[in-house]
Amino acid sequence: MKVTSANSNVSASQLSYAYKLTTGESLAVLQDISLTVERGSFTSIVGPSGCGKTTLLLCISGLLAPTKGSVALDGLSPTIAREQHKIGYVFQKPVFFEWLSILENTLLPAKVAGVANGVDRARLLLDRFGLGGFAERYPHELSGGMLSRAALARALVHDPEYVFLDEAFNHLDEALREQINEMLQEIWLDRKMTVFAITHSISEAVFLADQVLVMSQKPSFVQLHRNIPFERPRPRSLLRDQRYLELVDEIRDALKATHTNET
């Protein structure tokens, strides 16, 4: 059903990234990462903390220029995709402009992209994530969990083709997290954006994704690229399905293996 050609996927080839330390040495974070995911698919990324997941996302979105290798988003360079406002990003540390209301903050990408009905879209998304009553409030008046939902609304407001979520739901309690995951799945099924999501929750990673990437310790590479075959939409009852639990275990074992390599 899906057309697969060289131009309809997100691919990274031999991506490496090294940070320049102040001592002059360089610290290799990513090592020859090559991956290809289908356009419109959902990719979860798990890995030991500090392994370079965030760096990988920044490189794929073009916010960091890789030291080596290249990335193509449906044939486009990430820089061009950004300039065409095709990217939505939720950063690990919530970024909000304190002098703008939640609505104005959420609206920002739509304004930058020149989306015509931006205000309506922003209000709709805020409503959907349970923040309808907080649109006129300012960021410091909201809790961390509320801000992470507003950040998700902002990442989706300009209807981007590529969405990057860097531990977007960290500040949410479990129940809310599942609820937001379901909403995200709904929106994703509707819009079919290509999503990359970093998460610490393996069960969340498996529940949402078409494929899960397990990263190794630094300098990291993709240790395991596991396709998740369950059909969509996935009901919450899947969380108790035997096959699902087996997959979660498999990924947990792979993740544990990266930790033992550490010593």
Add this chain to the structure above:
Amino acid sequence: MKLETAKLRQWLLPWAYFFGLLIAVEIVLRLLQTPEYLLPLPSKVFAGAAAKIALISEHLGITFAEAILGFAVGNLCAVVFGFLFSLWRPIRQGFYPIVVGMQAVPIVAIAPFIQIWFGPGIMGKAIMAGLICYFPATVISTNGFARANRDGMFLLQSIGASQWQIFKSLRLPSAIPSIMSAFQVSASLCMIGAIVAELSGASEGVGYLIVRASYEFRTVDLFAVLVVTSLASFAFFKAVEFLSNVYASKYSFSYAAPVK
């Protein structure tokens, strides 16, 4: 209600102390019988100021105009340079240390040159006022533009914002609290600049009044001019402070607890 009395007290207390101090000075001077040409009694100074208020105000108006002109031009240049420094690293690396260093130069010492170059008119005084504001204001506003944080930058870059959009939605708002502090610092400096320029040659303005009164040993007049000018300068500083606080409060959010 309780808050208002607290506010009133906060406002009144410095004035009460100030006048208390004046009364103390008055008493001491009377006891020591200090000659008037050395240090006049505060009561005489205020009487003198009241008697000559029309003349002093007239000259103060001229000085004030020079100072305001210098304030406006000096700060405008400071903000523009602060912005340029934030935009181009080579320009910042080359020029910024010079601007910082220039703060150590006693700008008031070049007043005689300004007198030579621009003549005795209002222009030279305004330039002096502008110069004395410019260097500290540039340093402060440059720091302001540099305050734009990396996370905000990443966010704007991720959504493909243009340089202009980044300036409008991040650089400028981040710089506003600093620009306002620059205005506040300049508000008192610009009066100093204008008066210093007048001291080295003018036919009007409070600097001119001061020079004449000091040559003729009219100490009471000298102090009267000083008092009126200080009050006007203080009022201008307070006005700038008030306006900038009103405007900047939105941009300089902090989690600071309310002051008791």
